[in-house]
Amino acid sequence: MTRKELRNLVFGLALGLLGAGALAEIALPHTFTSGTTIRANEVNANFQALGRGLPGVAQTVSPDAVPITPTPAVDSVTINVPGPGFVKVSATAQLNIEYSGGSNAAFTLGVANAADTFRPAEDRRIAMPAGLPAGTYSYIVSAERVFPVDTPGPKTFYLLAEENTAAQGTVSRRTLTATFLTAMGTVQNP
Structure with missing residues (x-):
């Protein structure tokens, strides 16, 4: 050649x-x-x-069920970024709600760059009204967000899940993907 x-x-x-x-x-x-x-x-x-x-990708896939506890992080993914740009984080998971049938049940899922902080208007809230038959209810939930990064190195992002009522729940079949993108457009974050 x-x-x-x-x-x-x-x-x-x-x-x-x-x-x-x-x-x-x-x-x-x-x-x-x-x-x-x-x-x-x-x-x-x-x-x-x-x-x-070049853009890069990191992904975690976990089929096992993780209980939703007071600590909201249920999974994480780390990507090594080469420099300034953006990381698009996408998550898909199955939310399993152990519903007693008595009162309403509500859960919040979302992606974040901190292990304990939900971003307003970036999370997904699942609610069940009171009076449904008791049992386990499962929902597929997805969330995504674009995070700016200013420096090179490893960056960790989290899938968060929070119980907002007295119902019990688990998160299973989780896929969390982080994709590094160079700055080629405008990103508006709240």
């Missing part, structure tokens, strides 16, 4: 994966010109720079 073909391959892959706007934010340490010798360590350094700037 010639130098020109290698360079075109690297830039073609990067453009295809990121789009031209995101590629402008990635600084490659080496530029190659016609007639110069290309060294393997320089090509590897360029690939490493591209790898640090």
